[in-house]
Amino acid sequence: MSVDDRFTQDFREARGDQPFGTRNEIITGPVEDWATDFSHLEPEWAADPYPIQDELRQRCPIAHTERFGGGWLPTRYEDVAAIAYDTERFSSRSIIMSNFRPPRELAPMGGSPPISSDPPFHHDARKLLLPAFTKTAVAKREAATRAFCHALIDELEGQDVVDAARDYAQHIPVRVIADMLGFPPEDGPRFREFIENALEGVNLPPEERIARMGLLFDYLLVQIRDHVDHPRDDLTTYLINAELYGQKLDPSHVAGTMALLLIAGIDTTWSAIGASLWHLAKTPADLERLVAEPGLLPTAMEEFLRVYAPVTMARLVKEDVRWNGVDMKADDWVLLSFPAANRDPAQFDRADEVVIDREVNRHVAFGLGIHRCVGSHLARMELRVALEVWLERFPVFGLADPAAVTWAPGQVRGPRTLPLRIG
DSSP states (O other): OHHHHHHOOOOOHHHSOOOOOOOOOOOOOOOOHHHHHHHHHHHHHHHOOOHHHHHHHHHEEEEEESSGSSEEEEOSSHHHHHHHHOOEEESSOOOOSEEEEEGGGGGGOOSTTTTOOTTTTHHOOOOOOOOGGGGHHHTTTEEEEHHHHHHHHHHHOOOEEETTTTTTGGGGHHHHHHHHHTOGGGGHHHHHHHHHHHHHTTTOHHHHHHHHHHHHHHHHHHEEEEEEEEOOOOOOHHHHHEEEEEEEOOHHHHHHHHHHHHHHHHHHHHHHHHHHHHHHHHHHHHHHHHOOOOGHHHHHHHHHHHOOOOOOOEESSOOEEEEEEEEEEOOOOEEEEEEHHHTTTTSSSTTTOOOOOSSSSOOOOTTTTGGOOOOOOHHHHHHHHHHHHHHHHSSEEEESOOOOOOEOOSBBOOOOEEEEEOO
């Protein structure tokens, strides 16, 4: 099969004979008891999940819910870490906890390799991406990222109040990932729509969710075909030409990996940038210290990643198992809350405090085990540069209206709106 032939047909049509997976009843509404009925999509969780997680860690360290067809929420570091490393009993074939479980036959590749892949396939799929995310490769993108951050701030000139989420943080990883994939930079608003559909639309009716996700893959197929016709030096052309086990990648592998980079590579980073700016806006002492001691920023940045870790990942239980006193059933969800693990007082001293000069900080904001974030060097570069430029241009700022700050629900939490007074 030639490169061109792989993408002449829509790969979704080509795999139409595969098992459909399992759907379950959509359950929404107020949570009665977080220990027995948790939901990461409810407003109180989005607004402030940390007191809920702290209370669960003390009262019921592994919470359960019947929503999403049944799932578990460990809140202790040791449990989160143990499950993250246990690929024998927990599958990654779907990492977004929703009302749909993809068929077991989707493993070991999953829909968005390598994050959705199980061993041994995962190792080889991940290895394909490593060259694009080394420290050396990332360093080559720093100058362009810094120039773009300055350009964004130039556009804020003359305003007293700006939305640091929508006007700044959310643009930065969009531009970086678009450049890496070779996508038109003006398509940024479409990326934000794709992200919200993928991560926040999990309780939509199945037909609507399928249609919305279809828009993403429609877009990716257009980009892939354009790259087939007009190859260039970017990650999309690299994936089109890459080989695994002596063959070109399956079309669904190419598109799935591109979807992963577009979704996971953007929302996670803009959430970290936004949360860091939110903290500094509401904590003048930390802001003043970082402005006075810019060399402290890399250390402070790791603390922001620990305390405001944006990402929670899901796993699916492979077979019935008794885990630390609870009976998990095959295909139950497990939500691996890295934010909860990062605030476990058994693991971190003064776990609920933001200590910007914390010297020992083995946080798990980028995950644990074989699925630890392949783009961590890139995310750190974007976060550091975004904060450096903002602090250079706005050494004094604060929350314009604390009540107007809104946070994304779901498994990637960060500010969706962040009005800051900069004038």
